[in-house]
Amino acid sequence: MIQHLVILPILLPLATAILLLAGGRNRPAQAAVSIAASLGLLVAAVALAVAVNTGEMSAIYRLGNWPTSVAIVLVADRLAALMVVLASVLGLVNAVFSLGRWSRLGPYYAVFSQLLLMGLNGAFLTGDLFNLFVFFEILLAASYALLLHGSGRRRVGAGLHYIVINLIASLFFLIGVSLIFGVTGTLNMAVLSQRIPGLAEESRAIFHAGAAILGVAFLVKAAAWPLGFWLPRTYDAASAPAAALFAIMTKVGVYALLRLGMLCFGPDAGPSAGFGGAWVFATGVLTLGVGLVGMLAARDVGRLAGYSVIVSAGTLLAALVFREPAVITGALLYMAVSTLGAAAFYLLGGLVGGDGADEFEDPPLLEAYDPDDEGLYTEEDERAVVIPAPVGLLSAGFLICTLLIAGIPPLPGFLAKVGMIAPLLNQPPGPFPAAGPVLATILIASSLFSLVALARAGIQIWWAEPDRIAPTIRLHEGASVGALLFALLVLTFAIGAPLDYLQNTAHELLEPGRYVAAVLGPEAGR
Amino acid sequence: MEIVLALAIGVLSGAGIWLVLRPRTFQVLIGLTLLSYAVNLFIFSTGGVRIGAEPVLRGPAGSLADYADPLPQALVLTAIVISFATTALLLVVVLAARGLTGADHVDSRGDEEG
Numbered sequence: 001m002i003q004h005l006v007i008l009p010i011l012l013p014l015a016t017a018i019l020l021l022a023g024g025r026n027r028p029a030q031a032a033v034s035i036a037a038s039l040g041l042l043v044a045a046v047a048l049a050v051a052v053n054t055g056e057m058s059a060i061y062r063l064g065n066w067p068t069s070v071a072i073v074l075v076a077d078r079l080a081a082l083m084v085v086l087a088s089v090l091g092l093v094n095a096v097f098s099l100g101r102w103s104r105l106g107p108y109y110a111v112f113s114q115l116l117l118m119g120l121n122g123a124f125l126t127g128d129l130f131n132l133f134v135f136f137e138i139l140l141a142a143s144y145a146l147l148l149h150g151s152g153r154r155r156v157g158a159g160l161h162y163i164v165i166n167l168i169a170s171l172f173f174l175i176g177v178s179l180i181f182g183v184t185g186t187l188n189m190a191v192l193s194q195r196i197p198g199l200a201e202e203s204r205a206i207f208h209a210g211a212a213i214l215g216v217a218f219l220v221k222a223a224a225w226p227l228g229f230w231l232p233r234t235y236d237a238a239s240a241p242a243a244a245l246f247a248i249m250t251k252v253g254v255y256a257l258l259r260l261g262m263l264c265f266g267p268d269a270g271p272s273a274g275f276g277g278a279w280v281f282a283t284g285v286l287t288l289g290v291g292l293v294g295m296l297a298a299r300d301v302g303r304l305a306g307y308s309v310i311v312s313a314g315t316l317l318a319a320l321v322f323r324e325p326a327v328i329t330g331a332l333l334y335m336a337v338s339t340l341g342a343a344a345f346y347l348l349g350g351l352v353g354g355d356g357a358d359e360f361e362d363p364p365l366l367e368a369y370d371p372d373d374e375g376l377y378t379e380e381d382e383r384a385v386v387i388p389a390p391v392g393l394l395s396a397g398f399l400i401c402t403l404l405i406a407g408i409p410p411l412p413g414f415l416a417k418v419g420m421i422a423p424l425l426n427q428p429p430g431p432f433p434a435a436g437p438v439l440a441t442i443l444i445a446s447s448l449f450s451l452v453a454l455a456r457a458g459i460q461i462w463w464a465e466p467d468r469i470a471p472t473i474r475l476h477e478g479a480s481v482g483a484l485l486f487a488l489l490v491l492t493f494a495i496g497a498p499l500d501y502l503q504n505t506a507h508e509l510l511e512p513g514r515y516v517a518a519v520l521g522p523e524a525g526r
Numbered sequence: 527m528e529i530v531l532a533l534a535i536g537v538l539s540g541a542g543i544w545l546v547l548r549p550r551t552f553q554v555l556i557g558l559t560l561l562s563y564a565v566n567l568f569i570f571s572t573g574g575v576r577i578g579a580e581p582v583l584r585g586p587a588g589s590l591a592d593y594a595d596p597l598p599q600a601l602v603l604t605a606i607v608i609s610f611a612t613t614a615l616l617l618v619v620v621l622a623a624r625g626l627t628g629a630d631h632v633d634s635r636g637d638e639e640g
Contacts, residue, residue, distance in 0.1 A: 130601055137608045144615060148622075156623045160551065160632065163616050167558050168546065170612070171565045174605055178565075178598065182572035187597075 005051060006061035006076045008044045009084050009121035012037060013091075017114040031099050034110040038088070038095040041117065045088040049081035053501055060127070060519050068520055073188065075127035075519055078505040079332075083124040083255055086336055087248055089484070090343050091117045096480040097347055098241040105150035105239060112149070116142035116245060123252050127519055129177050129187040132256065136173065136221070140166050143249060146242040147234060158237035165220065165230050173217035179210025190519035193263040193512055197270035208275055211264065215257060215276060222253030222313045225287040232294065232306030240350020243305070244343035250313045251339055258320050262509045263516075266323075277321045278431035284317030285442060292446055295453040301349035304457050305342055308405050311446060312338035318439050319420050324428030327436075328506035330419025333499070337412045340488060341404035347481045348397050351390070351473055352461060390473045393482070395462050400485045402458060406450040412491045417443060527575050531567065538564035551620045551630045555613065562609040566602050573598035 016037035020030055052059055062071035076084075094113055103109035119139025126132050144166075148159045181187055183203040184195045199207055216227070223231040231250070235243045257280065265275045291314050294307035312334070319331040400411065407417035424440040427433065491498065508514055538560050545557025573595030581596035620630075627634040 130604070134604065134608070137612065141612060141615065144612075144619070148619065151622070151626075153626045156619060156626050157634070160616075160619050160623050163612070163619055164546075164554055164558065164632075167609070167612055167616065168561070170609070171561055174565050174569060178569040178572045178601070181598070181601075 003059065003061055005044065005048050006059050006074050006125065007063075009041060009048065009088070010074075010118055010125065012041050012044060013114040013118035013121065017111045017118065020111045020114065021108070030110060034095045034114070035092075035099075037114065038092040038117075042085075042088040042092050045081070045085040045121075048076055049078070049085050049501070052076050052078055052081045053504065072131055073127040073190075073519055074125045075190075075515065076125055077515055077518065078501065078508050079255070079259065080124045082332065082336070082501070082505060083248075083251070084121050086251070086339055087117055087120040087124070089340065089487075090245055090248055093343065093347070093480045093484050094241045094245050096476050097244070099476050100474055102239055102241050102350075106148075108145070109149055109241075112142045112145040113242075113245060115139075116146060118142075120248060120252065124255060127189050129180065129189060129192070133170070133173050133177060136252070137170065139249070139252070140170070143246060146245065147238045149242055150239050154237045158234045162230055162234045169217045169220035172213055172220070176210045176212075176214025176217060179206055179213065183207045183210065188519070189260070189263055190516045193269075193516055194520070196264055196272050197268060199270075199272075204271060208272065211260070212276060214260070215280070218253040218256045219283060219317075220253070221250065222257065222317065223250050223287070223310050224253075224283045224313060224317060225290045225310075228287065228310055228313070231310060232298075232303050235306045235309065235346070236300075236302030240347055243302070243346040243350075247309060247343040247346060248339050250309055251316075251335060254313060254316045254320070254335070257317070258509070261320070263512045266510075266512050268512070274431070281318050281321045281431045281435060281439075284314045284319070284321070285439065287311075287314030287317060288442060288446055289314070292449045292453075295450060298453065298457070301345070301352060301457060301461070304453060305345040305349055308338075308345065308450065309342050311450065312342065312405075315420075315443065315446065318442075319424075322424070322428045322430045322436065323510060324423055324430075325503065325506040325510060326423035327420055327428055328509060329499070329502045330416055330421075330423065332502045332505055333412065333419055334416035336498075337404060337416050337488065337491075340484060341401055341413060344397065344481055344484050344488075345401045345405065347477075347484075348394060348401060351477060351481070352394055352398075390478075391462070393473070393478060395458070397481060397485055398458055398461070400489070402451070402454040404488060406454055407447045408451065410492055412488060412495060415492070415495060417447060527577065528571075531571055531575060535564045535567050535571070538567070549631055549633075551623065551632055554632060555616060555620060558616070559613055562605075562613070566605055566609075569598055569602050569605060571598075 016033065019033055023030065023033065048059075059076040060068075061074040061076070062068060063074065064071065066072075091113065095110065098109055098113070116139050119135050119137075119142055122135035123132055123139060126135055144159060144163050147162060148155050177187065180192070183199065183206045184192055186192050186195060196207070220227045222228070235246055238246060261276070261280070265272055265277070267273050269275075288311055291307045291310035291312075294310065295304055298304040298307055315338075316331055316335055319327055319334070322328070402408070403411045404413040407413040421440045421443055424436040424443075427436045430436055430439075542557045542559075542561030542564060545553045545560065548554060548557065576594045579592060579594040581594045581599050583593070623634065624630050
């Protein structure tokens with residue numbers, strides 16, 4: 001039975017999307033289906049993570065039950081399950097938050113959210129490079145639609161850039177994949193990992209070129225400097241719940257780099273060992289620096305959150321180069337916390353409102369394209385329950401987000417930062433000898449600068465211009481953000497089990513033989 | 527044969543890159559289309575170029591040299607479908623941008639900041 005649990009995170013959102021698309025316009029029913037499916041997805045994801053964690057081996061799923069040598073495989077190891085859980089949490093928060101006015105900005109919001117989740121989960125679970133490309137395209141296509149949700153000049157302008165950049169990145173992806181296929185004759189990541197040590201010298205150069213081109217494609221998705229200028233404007237233009245979902249999309253790029261870096265360029269890879277590590281480290285540090293400068297320069301919450309996503313991506317790129325379990329454990333915790341923190345930040349930014357706060361009163365022209373749906377902007381959701389005293393709640397949420405993103409005690413953001421910094425000071429094996437302490441210093445500085453930037457934004461919003469705060473929060477909006485932040489607060493006290501899981505993940509990542517053995521059978525693992 | 531293919535890929539991607547760097551949305555769109563043609567040909571070439579060799583096994587198999595590698599062809603098919611679909615989507619967004627801003631410059635923001 002566990003075998004089929006592996007494909008459930010892909011099939012469930014797909015089935016939900018089809019159901020929502022075909023299921024007519026009954027809005028309460030749609031909301032119920034979307035929330036129930038997101039809840040089901042979260043349960044399935046957690047069950048998958050628990051199953052993977054207790055079973056000693058990674059769970060492999062061969063599509064169509066073909067023999068492994070020709071099958072397209074899905075592989076659920078601990079890292080993949082962790083990412084699926086993260087995506088499902090965001091999916092559930094998004095499904096609840098976007099009820100009512102947000103999803104009413106345009107048609108099919110819930111459908112595209114589910115398709116985005118399907119693409120994300122597929123990208124995390126696949127064990128095949130070309131399938132990774134296909135799932136990337138699915139999640140990108142859904143993200144184009146989500147970004148344009150609500151339409152308007154800003155979104156279409158930002159969407160145009162976003163789509164062009166991602167199309168070019170996809171071409172890079174294809175070139176890299178085909179170069180790798182041309183030299184190694186396989187697209188299966190486990191087989192690839194086995195064939196690298198034995199590559200001939202002239203093929204190895206082409207393989208490295210292919211891996212580097214593929215890496216460029218992933219770095220574009222991860223919004224690394226200098227390939228990430230698209231991110232702040234794009235995410236700022238998106239509606240708040242869509243931007244919150246996008247918070248995990250840069251992590252897909254980080255995930256792919258981590259997965260392939262660990263599988264293909266570990267110490268067993270012969271002459272290829274450690275390929276690109278110094279470059280990724282340097283890119284990560286530069287991204288981190290540029291993100292911090294951007295945070296200090298940002299003048300509104302949307303841009304601030306965008307640059308904090310870039311800071312998070314840079315931190316992860318730099319930290320995940322180190323082949324040290326403790327550093328990787330801290331970095332994985334940081335990935336989880338910073339993703340959820342950034343998502344909450346975007347949601348709060350949407351509730352606080354800013355330049356685009358009046359879009360609910362003055363919606364852009366969409367009705368003409370959707371003549372059957374009389375109700376895109378009906379008043380029915382204005383009967384929604386409204387929470388009193390929004391300023392207190394929103395500012396409390398803002399404070400929690402600040403502590404999370406800057407990594408200030410007592411929240412798990414701090415634990416993650418310490419989890420990275422402490423082992424880094426012990427000079428773990430890295431791209432160059434002093435890299436660990438250097439990165440630790442930069443991380444400490446990054447906390448300070450993030451705190452300055454966020455505190456200044458807080459002063460601006462809550463004290464300097466209290467009049468611009470939107471007067472109402474709907475119950476479901478407050479509840480979804482509140483639940484997310486509360487879960488993170490609880491995580492501070494219940495960090496034990498998740499931390500064990502992350503430690504196991506780090507050890508598993510550092511032994512690619514276990515992944516290979518899980519996919520190809522025990523005798524194939526070294 | 528190889529030199530023809532290489533030249534075709536080179537010309538297509540050269541023209542594509544130049545067009546992508548142009549300021550008008552339609553030029554960017556055509557540039558992306560040319561680039562995806564170039565990439566598709568490139569994927570196709572990774573299987574090795576054979577003349578008159580089939581990718582599909584029929585009857586008893588002869589020598590491996592009689593067949594073309596079928597996997598790159600399958601990959602190309604997928605890549606064509608995906609790039610066609612996303613380019614069509616981009617075309618819609620280009621039209622929407624044209625309608626909203628009244629100009630076809632890639633950085634056009636219209637008369638006022640929206």
